[in-house]
Amino acid sequence: MSSSPVFVTRPVLPSLTDIMPFLERIWTSRVLSNNGPLLQQFEADLARYLGVEFLSIVCNASLGLVLALRHYGITGEVITSPFSFVATSHAIRWAGAEPVFADIDPHTLNLDPAAVEASITPRTQAIMAVHCYGIPCDTEGLAAVARRHGLRLIYDAAHAFGVRKNGHPLVAEGDLSVLSFHATKVFNSFEGGAIVSPDRETKLALDRLANYGIVDEVTVSEIGLNTKMSELHAAVGLALLPRxxxxxxxxxxxxxxxxxxxxxxxxxxxxxxxxxxxxxxxxxxxxxxxxxxxxxxxxxxxxxxxxxxxxxxxxxxxxxxxxxxxxxxxxxxxxxxxxxxxxxxxxxxxxxxxxxxxxxxxxxxxxxxx
CATH class of the missing domain: 3.90.1150.10 (Aspartate Aminotransferase, domain 1)
Structure with a gap:
């Protein structure tokens, strides 16, 4: 080894000067989690930057994918890519569904809509496609397949922060798109993620699922998870987003x-x-x-x-x-x-x-x- 090591990626950090005002707000309020004020601000600022209206922050993208599948009650087959990080298929299994692998396009390395259609069976309920390396999927082709067969179309958009296709936010495609804010990604909050929804009703339903299924102090409407992001992670995101x-x-x-x-x-x-x-x-x-x-x-x-x-x-x-x-x-x-x-x-x-x-x-x- 002739020089210092060079790794495939290195996390981007906000400056301590930029993050300190947010930390002071946390220490003053003593609100650390449960949809605190920094989380709400982060959610609003992020939606504005991405050009989407309805967005739910979660603690990581893997659980975001699980929530997306659970929201639609997907327990059958989900057609997905074999060429992805393992979290994509693991999320399908954790949601109680079964991954079915379809082949990829040799140029984009994303799911091939023709291969997806050939993989559909009576048990197929959804497609989970990946925008590999931030290269957009054939969103039109996949949407057409999903429409023809009455399937949900969920995007693992972990690589696709800020990507636009034909001038429009790529994360607005499909029924839901899930972003990652892991330390290795283009934008990070140390750990974190978000689910982009098509409407307010879907966003609120996902927010409930992310908070154990709690509706109010005495009502729990469904079996949810704890996938909330802390105020500390929101502070990191808020400090880094302007850059x-x-x-x-x-x-x-x-x-x-x-x-x-x-x-x-x-x-x-x-x-x-x-x-x-x-x-x-x-x-x-x-x-x-x-x-x-x-x-x-x-x-x-x-x-x-x-x-x-x-x-x-x-x-x-x-x-x-x-x-x-x-x-x-x-x-x-x-x-x-x-x-x-x-x-x-x-x-x-x-x-x-x-x-x-x-x-x-x-x-x-x-x-x-x-």
Whole structure:
């Protein structure tokens, strides 16, 4: 290892100066949770920034996905992507439903609407699609499939903070969209998430589910969970939100440097061209093809030798994990596009304060690995 380590991501933190006024408000009020004033302000400011009207803050995106499924009473089959973080399918199982894997589009790496439609059975109740790396799904195609078959369409939008499609908020698509504010995401509150709803009635129903199903002091209407966000986490979000455009601009700048240096390297394909309107440059995934001098795994190991910790997102496929690999839909022959993606995609280090000198180390190895 020749230099200091470079990790695939690094959390963005608000300055202590920016967060202290919010902490002073907490210490003065002694309100720590239960839909406190900072949480309410965070919810309103975030909805305004994202361009949506109805939004419910939760403690993390995984439980947000569980709530989304529970709200609609989904206990049958949910068609989803095998090419995602494991939380997507785990949430389906925790909600009492069964994941069914459908293949992905080889270019966007998102669920292929034709593969989704071919996977529908009489037990299918919902589609849970993922905007992988913040690349928008074929929302029109998935919506058409959902309409034809009377299915709920829920988006795991963990990667898609601030992304717009055709000028409109991507998180406004589908029946519900769930965002993540985990420390590794474009925008974070250390831990957290949000569910974007189509109307006030749905938002209020989700808010009840997030608070044990409590209606008032003496009424509990359903079996809910405790998925509330604390005032401390809301304070972090409030302190960081004014910087989000600056954060995304910094990501875009670094993504453009990668693109300029690597897009013409034989055997490499850069999946997320910079400069696209409405993108967020969440990650910089490259596809390592057969024309490249070494395999994806060999490149991953070569980078690690120099202290650069890229990530093989997503490897293994969710469908290859022991709790899912025996499902009929997990059979390799059913996933001809997802399988090579899981073997070829590598995400390079990208975060707003990544020093260009460290990025140049990454570029130097990836452009000339041998």
């Amino acid at each position: 989000i455009d600056e954060i995304i601009d910094a990501r875009d700048h670094l993504a453009n440097r990668y693109w300029q240096a690597l897009s013409q390297v034989p055997g490499l394909h850069c999946l997320c061209p910079p400069g696209q309107p409405g993108q967020n440059s969440y990650m910089f995934p490259i596809r390592v093809g057969p024309e490249y001098p070494m395999s994806r795994d060999a490149l991953h190991a070569r980078l690690k030798e120099d202290g650069i910790f890229a990530r093989r997102y997503f490897h293994p496929l969710i469908s290859d994990l022991p709790m899912y690999r025996d499902l009929p839909s997990a059979a390799p022959e059913n996933l001809p596009n997802a399988r090579p993606a899981g073997e070829q995609i590598l995400c390079l280090p990208l975060y707003p304060d990544l020093p260009e000198a460290d990025q140049d180390r990454v570029i130097g190895i990836v452009s000339q690995p041998c």
